[in-house]
Amino acid sequence: QTTATNIPQGSVDVLMRQAADEAGLELNMELPGPAQQTVGQSTQASTEQDELSQRLARLRQV
Amino acid sequence: ISYSQEAGSYAIQHRVNKLKQHHRRAFDLISKALKIDEEVGNRDVRTVEMYKKGINELERGILLDFNCGSNKECHQAKKLQHKMKLNLDMAKKRLDYHQLNQNRKSQSVLKHLSLPRNMKAP
Numbered sequence: 759q760t761t762a763t764n765i766p767q768g769s770v771d772v773l774m775r776q777a778a779d780e781a782g783l784e785l786n787m788e789l790p791g792p793a794q795q796t797v798g799q800s801t802q803a804s805t806e807q808d809e810l811s812q813r814l815a816r817l818r819q820v
Numbered sequence: 821i822s823y824s825q826e827a828g829s830y831a832i833q834h835r836v837n838k839l840k841q842h843h844r845r846a847f848d849l850i851s852k853a854l855k856i857d858e859e860v861g862n863r864d865v866r867t868v869e870m871y872k873k874g875i876n877e878l879e880r881g882i883l884l885d886f887n888c889g890s891n892k893e894c895h896q897a898k899k900l901q902h903k904m905k906l907n908l909d910m911a912k913k914r915l916d917y918h919q920l921n922q923n924r925k926s927q928s929v930l931k932h933l934s935l936p937r938n939m940k941a942p
Binding site: 803804806807808809810811813814815817818 | 840843844847850851854857858896899900903904906907910911913914
């Protein structure tokens with residue numbers, strides 16, 4: 759076991775907050791996580807493909 | 821997670837990124853082609869080239885393998901591929917339509933240049 763796994767999560771959080779305060783950073787800043795980002799992106803891709811479908815279908819009717 | 825699992829998920833992520841790249845390029849090309857198509861109809865030759873390139877991007881995206889089980893990323897990728905396939909079919913039909921028009925145009929130009937059948941060249 760490494761030292762890192764021995765330290766309880768609570769004290770890690772406290773330490774992080776202390777360091778952040780000292781550096782003047784906002785810890786609760788909501789950064790997009792990697793998972794969220796991929797979901798967002800693929801739904802965007804999916805909507806864009808839908809848009810193409812609609813436009814292509816419209817031209818076919820003309 | 822184990823190293824092999826991690827490597828596997830990296831490989832999936834890599835393919836997902838590739839798929840998105842092909843989607844992006846296909847979307848940009850085909851929307852541009854559609855814009856001209858919607859505005860000026862078949863009078864623009866650029867549309868044919870853009871449809872062709874866009875179709876190529878769609879095809880390359882669809883060829884990526886996402887038979888990676890119940891993974892969420894794979895599931896979404898497959899859904900996107902399905903939509904891309906539908907658009908591939910429709911874009912191909914639109915391309916056919918334009919190419920047919922181009923051929924007709926060049927044929928009518930040739931007809932115009934050639935002499936009527938019953939007339940002899942001087």
